[in-house]
Amino acid sequence: MCNLVFFSRLPSETKEILTMNPKLTKYQEKQLCSFLGKVKLRLLYKASVHTFSGTVFHQICDNQGPTISVGYNSSGFVFGGYTSKDHDVAKNGQFIHDDNAFLFSLKLKNSVKYPVINFPNAVKIHHNCGPFFGDDFVLMYDNTAIAVSKPGSHYNFNAAEMHGNNLNLSECEVYKVEEFITLEKPWRTILWETERRAELMESIKLYKPTISSVGQARVLLIGPVGSGKSSLFNSINSIFRGHVTSQAISGSSGTSVTIQFRSYSVKDGRNGKPLSVVFCDTMGLEEGRDAGLHEDDLSSILKGHVPERYKFNPLAPLQADAQGSQQTVELQDRIHCVAYVMDTCKVSVMSTKLLEKLAAIRKSVTLLGVPQLVVLTKVDEACPWVADDLRNVYESQYIKTKAQEVSCQLGVPMSCIVPVKNYSEEVELEMNCDILLLSAVIQMLRFADNYFDDVSDQGKQD
Template sequence: MNWLKLGSKPVFVTVLADKQVKIGENFSLKCQTNTERITVTWKKKDQTLCCVEGKHETVKDGKSFSLKITNADPGDEGNYTVTIQNSSGSASCSAMVTVELSEWRTVQWKQEPMTKKLKNFGICSRDVKELRFLLYGPVGAGKSSITNTIKTIFEEHQYINCLAASASTGKSFTKKLEKYSVGNVPFTFFDVMGLEKGSEGVHPHDIISALKGHVPNNYEFKENVPIDKDNRSYIVNPTLNDQIHCLVSVIAADKIILMTDEVIQKMRTIRAEASILGIPQVVLMTRVDEVCPMTKQDVTKIYQSRKIKEKMTMCSNILGVPMNCIFPVKNYHEETKPNEQLNCLMLEAFTQIVHSADDFVKKNSNQQKTVE
């Protein structure tokens, strides 16, 4: 290191740029400095990069420095940092490399055919006037925002009447079993208080009672005092039309790792009871743009994202839900104008929810007729 001379602190003339690359692609991260006499260190995810022969190559060309990576694979995704240093100081800059996977699930990115099909949808049983979906999950997961988004799609104007929980307060705006009809289609969402640790939030037995049709619309939940037969609001003999036809678990992609064991266990208890009742279950994984820069920039890349697939796998492992029943979605949040791509992503999930609910109604309607 005796070649280093006392001088000014090195600075970057150009910095590393974020990269979005495809599987198998070769790419480079490049920067330029104001001096040649520096040491250069490359890191990935805050760990010194161990260059593999045939995979990584560091190049110095005068004041330009680059890291070349061959045959991109999912393991190459991450944050890369280069640090330049001399006896007078150091400087660093970073770039995010995102690797696009081969598309592992397809989406129809045309809204009109999907909305038309749903608007013309006919429930298989005349005894059921509307398909009923119950949204539940931790506080701040986006249950109310999902209702807002779907109503916005079908009612063709920005719908914000369903208040969403604030991430900063960690408290649910929803205090009752609130019913939200969707435009002129026979679909209804029911929103409940969020699940919380301890005795706070909705009690799992209240959600189970709602699944069975025992809880009336606008019933105000009481923390740690679940509804029972002694409650005058309790629906003693619910019909198929009173029951929930599909249970929708809502989990925020950026908060999965923060979920407490207690909340997870509550969700598992509810899911187990729904399974006994034969009620179909779907998971909507919200806030996908918060965990994947590629998806935030272009939502049509969602099923090419390693981060999204990792979060879906994590969600599957935590709740025991098959991957094909988990749908990553994005809600309207900052947007004030319609977004067809956002709508299509939600409609893909909603179409599955509708068909699952209708299958449940058909099965149970046939069972009732057999008994009669």
């Protein structure tokens, strides 16, 4: 599930861009979606961000269509209600007919759904209250962090079972429920077979750069903080190691975990020889010019001047002629392909400053003639339907839309965008995950060959 955006329905003088992290776990989201079918949830309102206010709830959540409202208490209960109808403060004091409404309580096992029993009075609108289900259940009563629970007349539920009789809310969230639009035809054809996995692995093992003086193709990973650059290498390395491993430091810090320039070879097994591909990891991109990877450092990396384990300093980028930089540079030291690693969940919420920085970087890379592609990570978090089955990735309209959005933002064709899922929670390899990752590596090597071809052609002209 994505980290989400915005305060879109507040008055203009109070609008601001906000980043909200859903409190719902992936497992809890999956439980809720199982009640509703093929849907995904998009966070609209979070009380700890927007305040425990029924008034603000209506400003943000009215006329959004179907919504799931979730309450949390200090006893660990997660509970709430669903309506397929609009909340609309203009109907203050009125009941809304909804055959599909229900209340729920989420548990590790045996989560409970309580269907509406009085359809005409399923939902009530009150300007000072949050989500109001019949006269039985309210979240954020009278602009406070309090729930109201009176089972019986509209919904038949057990209060102790539902929320443990603890009506003090520690958090309240409202999610827009959106149906998945599946494509009639996948936007890219891929074979999900064990044999295909083996073929991809063998192709990568046998790969050799087309220029004999270059032993390994060097792929530079660039991306915003938290996009999954280091995890991408770890995931690819895991496939060839035969188990999930973590060589490159990765994490979810708000600032870059990678602070040094590192190049990582992929080995064919634990004691095997290095393959003919090297992944170069950089400091993550951040909004400010004086934060994250500096554009001047990027230029030095592309040209091969940055030594191994060079410590990045956003305030003082390495100069090509500075002490410690590599003065003598061969073709094998340069970067042969750039892969922009982007979090699918954050494609729509990248700031203008970050997009401007990416545009400047892309321009620099283009001027040096280095081929570029985009790796979309966390496709499972972006689309629960894909999380259920990774083979749905090319049938998901949502993932295709995100790819098209990235295509427009960075000015790269769709053919240069590859979706993947990194290994994050898993401890065992999974075939479909491997196939996406290996397919991405194949594209990187093809792009590196394009670079070598250009070098060879230039040499013939000279």
